[in-house]
Amino acid sequence: MRRAAEPDGFQGGGGVTHLPIGLGRLDTLDVRTSAHLLASVREATLAGDVPPRPPRVVIGESWNRVLSMGVDPDAGQHNGLLSTEEIEQRRRSTPLAEMLPVLRDGLVSVADAAWHIMVVTDAEGRVLWRDGSQAVRRSADRLGFAEGACWSEDVVGTNAIGTALITRTPLQVHSAEHFVRTHHGWTCAAAPLHDPRDGRLLGVVDVSGPASAVHPATLSLVTAVAQVAEGELRTRHWAAVERLRSIAAPLLARLAGQALVVDRNGWTAAVTGMAPTDRIALPAVVRAGQAWLPSLGLCSVEPLPGGWLVRVNTRERPPAASKVRLDVSRPRSWLLTVTSAAGGWAQQLSPRHAELLFVLAVHRAGRSAAQLAADLFGDAGRAVTVRAELSRLRRNLSGVLAHRPYRFADGVDVELVRPSCPQDLLPHSVAPAVLAARH
Numbered sequence: 001m002r003r004a005a006e007p008d009g010f011q012g013g014g015g016v017t018h019l020p021i022g023l024g025r026l027d028t029l030d031v032r033t034s035a036h037l038l039a040s041v042r043e044a045t046l047a048g049d050v051p052p053r054p055p056r057v058v059i060g061e062s063w064n065r066v067l068s069m070g071v072d073p074d075a076g077q078h079n080g081l082l083s084t085e086e087i088e089q090r091r092r093s094t095p096l097a098e099m100l101p102v103l104r105d106g107l108v109s110v111a112d113a114a115w116h117i118m119v120v121t122d123a124e125g126r127v128l129w130r131d132g133s134q135a136v137r138r139s140a141d142r143l144g145f146a147e148g149a150c151w152s153e154d155v156v157g158t159n160a161i162g163t164a165l166i167t168r169t170p171l172q173v174h175s176a177e178h179f180v181r182t183h184h185g186w187t188c189a190a191a192p193l194h195d196p197r198d199g200r201l202l203g204v205v206d207v208s209g210p211a212s213a214v215h216p217a218t219l220s221l222v223t224a225v226a227q228v229a230e231g232e233l234r235t236r237h238w239a240a241v242e243r244l245r246s247i248a249a250p251l252l253a254r255l256a257g258q259a260l261v262v263d264r265n266g267w268t269a270a271v272t273g274m275a276p277t278d279r280i281a282l283p284a285v286v287r288a289g290q291a292w293l294p295s296l297g298l299c300s301v302e303p304l305p306g307g308w309l310v311r312v313n314t315r316e317r318p319p320a321a322s323k324v325r326l327d328v329s330r331p332r333s334w335l336l337t338v339t340s341a342a343g344g345w346a347q348q349l350s351p352r353h354a355e356l357l358f359v360l361a362v363h364r365a366g367r368s369a370a371q372l373a374a375d376l377f378g379d380a381g382r383a384v385t386v387r388a389e390l391s392r393l394r395r396n397l398s399g400v401l402a403h404r405p406y407r408f409a410d411g412v413d414v415e416l417v418r419p420s421c422p423q424d425l426l427p428h429s430v431a432p433a434v435l436a437a438r439h
Contacts (some may be wrong), residue, residue, distance in 0.1 A: 081148035106225035116209030125152030160188035366407030
């Protein structure tokens with residue numbers, strides 16, 4: 001029986017410096033024939049020399065982050081495995097378990113036949129499930145790539161799992177593109193998995209195996225299967241909304257005034273006395289009783305099976321927001337907190353909304369749609385896309401955001417919390433305004 005390739009590598013140089021990030025010319029190379037070139041790029045970079053070619057942009061930026069974290073380029077800095085009890089608890093508490101049958105059906109047989117393994121991690125990079133080739137699993141065990149291991153960038157350096165968690169985009173990392181030398185015998189293709197109900201990053205699905213067995217279609221397959229798995233979760237979500245609607249319709253028919261029934265993520269099942277809306281932004285923690293929502297003002301919130309009844313208080317003028325705190329200090333989670341005289345409200349932000357609000361927090365005088373398009377996409381002609389995103393934001397943040405130009409409303413105190421290291425600012429982002437702020 002053929003034996004899986006063992007991870008191998010080379011000895012890196014002495015000192016390290018920040019990397020000369022180039023134009024990503026390695027993108028055009030066939031990864032099956034470029035292992036030696038990748039090794040020479042990494043070796044020169046770690047020695048502080050000019051590499052024969054610049055690394056891919058996504059790899060070079062990851063190497064810079066990892067260097068600033070002090071990861072050992074020869075062995076990484078593994079922080080141990082989770083206990084069996086902790087692994088089981090995480091498996092039970094994540095929607096990833098609902099995606100697992102689709103991921104296994106789409107990837108395990110292919111991975112096994114190609115001498116690869118399929119791995120599913122949570123949003124922290126902890127390996128929760130692993131399937132595929134027995135021989136490759138034994139090789140992965142020797143590398144510490146086992147269930148319960150952490151595969152984030154700050155632990156094992158640049159790799160498809162950890163770097164995809166940062167960039168939130170599908171990624172293949174081949175041979176010496178891995179920062180840690182002992183990973184150079186591997187090739188890995190990973191795609192992030194999101195909860196379609198709230199956009200939350202749940203984790204990553206990855207297919208890994210010996211570098212000699214790399215196939216150029218692996219990343220496309222992993223990405224497609226990840227999208228199918230997210231679609232399965234979306235189908236289950238809409239089925240749950242329909243069940244909630246069967247409860248909501250007769251309930252709202254007996255109520256006067258403005259009210260709506262939403263699921264636990266704010267998706268609308270039914271509405272009365274007001275214009276329909278697809279979704280309302282709920283606080284990060286919802287409790288029964290009085291609540292202030294920027295999109296609706298003062299409301300009474302009551303629990304229902306699978307959701308909430310939200311009754312709008314139309315007799316009191318909703319107080320204006322007095323303070324906004326935008327916290328983008330963490331690499332994978334960004335929080336917006338809004339405060340008014342009636343109370344506070346907080347919500348996790350999507351990557352795009354985090355970028356938009358960051359730019360507006362920096363430019364307090366405001367930006368036009370064309371300016372924001374240039375800030376986010378490097379193309380002032382994409383103003384229509386910007387207007388659509390801001391329309392969604394303003395529905396959720398009534399009284400917080402103004403327009404003509406787009407800006408935080410007058411009288412709102414804005415606090416912007418940045419990461420301590422500029423390189424860690426919204427690391428997923430390639431928006432020109434964010435890149436400029438990092439450097």
